[in-house]
Amino acid sequence: MKKHILTVIFLLSATFLLAQTNVRHNLVVADVDTARGTFRHLNFRSVVPESAISFNLGYGIPIMNNALTNQDFWNSKSGTGLSFGVNYKHHFFISSVADGREVRQPMLFGVGAGLGISHLTQRATMDYLYTETLSNFVDRDGDIAKVTLSYRGIRERISLTYLDIPLYLEIGRPSQTRLSGFFNVGLRASILVSNQFTGEGTFTSTGFYRRSETTGSTLYNIPSLNYFTDRNAYINPEYDLSRFVLWGSLSGGINIPFSRLERNWVSPWILRVGVRVDYTLSPISRAIPEPYFTGANFRINQSNMLGGNGSRVLMFGLDVRLIYCF
Numbered sequence: 001m002k003k004h005i006l007t008v009i010f011l012l013s014a015t016f017l018l019a020q021t022n023v024r025h026n027l028v029v030a031d032v033d034t035a036r037g038t039f040r041h042l043n044f045r046s047v048v049p050e051s052a053i054s055f056n057l058g059y060g061i062p063i064m065n066n067a068l069t070n071q072d073f074w075n076s077k078s079g080t081g082l083s084f085g086v087n088y089k090h091h092f093f094i095s096s097v098a099d100g101r102e103v104r105q106p107m108l109f110g111v112g113a114g115l116g117i118s119h120l121t122q123r124a125t126m127d128y129l130y131t132e133t134l135s136n137f138v139d140r141d142g143d144i145a146k147v148t149l150s151y152r153g154i155r156e157r158i159s160l161t162y163l164d165i166p167l168y169l170e171i172g173r174p175s176q177t178r179l180s181g182f183f184n185v186g187l188r189a190s191i192l193v194s195n196q197f198t199g200e201g202t203f204t205s206t207g208f209y210r211r212s213e214t215t216g217s218t219l220y221n222i223p224s225l226n227y228f229t230d231r232n233a234y235i236n237p238e239y240d241l242s243r244f245v246l247w248g249s250l251s252g253g254i255n256i257p258f259s260r261l262e263r264n265w266v267s268p269w270i271l272r273v274g275v276r277v278d279y280t281l282s283p284i285s286r287a288i289p290e291p292y293f294t295g296a297n298f299r300i301n302q303s304n305m306l307g308g309n310g311s312r313v314l315m316f317g318l319d320v321r322l323i324y325c326f
Contacts, residue, residue: 047175047176047177047259047266048091048106048173048174048175048176049091049174049176049268049325049326050090050091050093050326051088051089051090051091051325051326052088052089052091052174052270052323052324052325052326053086053087053088053089053323053324053326054086054087054089054114054272054321054322054323054324055085055086055321055322055324056083056084056085056086056087056114056116056319056320056321057083057084057319057320057321058081058082058083058084058118058276058317058318058319058320059080059081059082059083059317059318060080060081060082060083060276060278060315060316060317060318061078061079061080061081061315061316061317062079062080062081062120062121062122062313062314062315063076063313063314063315063316064076064079064122064124064305064311064312064313065311065312065313065314066304066305066306066307066308066310066311066312067308067309068297068298068299068304068305068307068308069124069156069304069305071297073126073128073130073297074124074125074126074304075124075125075126075127076122076123076124077122077123077124077125079120079121079122079123080119080120080121081118081119081120081121081315081317082118082119082120083116083117083118083119083164083317084116084117084118085114085115085116085117085164085166086114086115086116087112087113087114087116087166087321088112088113088114089110089111089112089170090110090111090112091106091107091109091110091170091173091174092106092107092109092110092111093105093106093107094107106173108171108172108173109169109170109171110169110170110174111167111168111169111170112166112167112168112170112184112186113165113166113167113168114164114165114166115163115164115165116163116164116166117161117162117163117164118161118162118164118190119159119160119161119162120158120159120160120161120162120313120315121157121158121159121160122157122158122305123155123156123157123158124155124156124304124305125154125155125156126151126153126154126155126201129150129151129152130150130151130154130298131148131149131150131151132148132149132296132297132298133146133147133148133149134146134147134148134149134293134295134296137207137293137294137295139207139225139226140224140225140226141225143209144209145207145208145209145219146207146208146210147205147206147207147208147293148205148206148207148208149203149204149205149293149296149298149300150203150204150205151201151202151203151233151298152201152202152203152204152230153200153201153202154199154200154201154233154298155199155200155201156197156198156199156303156304156305157197157198157199158195158196158197158303158305158306159195159196159197160192160194160195160241160284161192161193161194161195162190162191162192162193162245163190163191163193164188164189164190164191165188165189165190165191166186166187166188166189166249167186167187167188167189168184168185168186168187168249169184169185169186170182170183170184171183171184171185172255174255174270174272174323175255175257176257176259176266176267176268176270176325177257177259177261177266178257179254179255179256179257180254180255181252181253181254181255182252182253182254182255182272182274183250183251183252184249184250184251184252184274184276185249185250186248186249186251187246187247187248187249187281188246188247188248188249188278189244189245189246189247190244190245190246190247191243191244192241192242192243192244192245195241197237197239197303197305197306198234199233199234199237199303200233200234201232201233201234202230202231202232202233203228203230203231203233203298203300204220204228204229204230204231205220205226205227205228205231205293206218206219206220206227207219207220207225207227226292226293233298233300233301234301235301236301237301237302237303238288238291238301238302238303238307239285239288239302239303239306239307240285240286240287240288240306241284241285241286241306242282242283242284242285242286242310244282245280245282245283245284246280246281246282247278247279247280247281248278248279248281249276249277249278249279250276250277251274251275251276251277251319252274252275252276253272253273253274253275253319254272254273254274255270255271255272255323256270256271256272256273257269257270257271258270258271268324268325268326269322269323269324269325270322270323270325271320271321271322271323272319272320272321272322272323273318273319273320274318274319274321275316275317275318275319276316276317276318276319277314277315277316277317278313278314278315278317279312279313279314279315280312280313280314283310283311283312284306284310284311284312284313285303285306285307285310285311286310287307287308287309287310288302288307
């Protein structure tokens with residue numbers, strides 16, 4: 001490789017009449033002493049593309065934040081977040097004059113935008129029978145009861161697909177000739193295009209009505225008062241998904257060029273590998289009114305993962321991008 005570099009330098013230096021000159025090549029920057037045939041300084045240029053298109057693949061692990069399913073009796077299972085997209089990026093340059101010629105130098109910043117699809121899944125379960133009590137519950141008839149609610153086999157799963165429009169600021173100088181780092185700060189607008197929620201499990205509800213200090217009666221299997229035994233806990237479940245979600249995103253990693261310096265060849269392709277953190281600046285679901293048994297920790301006939309005061313998502317992920325440089 002040194003032989004090729006020296007050959008390039010001497011060929012270029014032969015075109016200069018001065019004893020000392022500065023040589024610029026597509027791969028090499030050198031200070032050459034043409035009288036002695038030696039170079040004082042030799043360095044590979046960092047070839048930074050002004051424009052580039054990237055093809056993106058991402059994988060993440062979402063963590064859903066919801067006051068209902070954050071309770072101890074819930075077991076949140078690991079979900080998945082997949083994303084695909086195409087981005088366009090423009091890198092900023094500044095111009096200066098050196099040795100009577102205009103030289104454009106890459107700045108530390110670039111901006112990008114794109115279009116993509118993301119798919120998110122999440123699960124939550126109750127791994128055991130859970131029972132809770134509502135004291136002084138007022139039923140439909142206006143009577144006060146002590147209600148006991150038991151839940152068995154509870155499982156919830158959501159699946160959400162979005163059309164994504166990312167916009168980001170990139171910090172770094174992606175090079176086509178050497179390893180380089182990057183750090184991105186961005187926003188992503190996501191438009192909900194499809195969703196699915198499934199819930200399984202049963203509940204049993206009873207009401208104890210005190211008649212005196214020492215007597216009372218327990219009512220069960222009375223549909224008019226919502227007392228049931230082993231009834232489906234997800235009959236027409238309610239939830240309110242946000243059609244538009246705004247995400248904040250941070251990512252960083254390395255750029256790996258495909259150039260072959262020993263062959264004096266600059267490849268237009270760069271492989272980018274990085275990690276990212278995404279968080280929903282706006283909730284993916286909105287608050288809905290409580291069901292009949294108000295004050296219960298578990299909400300019957302509602303999505304607990306999406307209910308309550310709404311849900312937000314924190315996602316840690318890995319990004320792989322294939323970048324084509326113009």
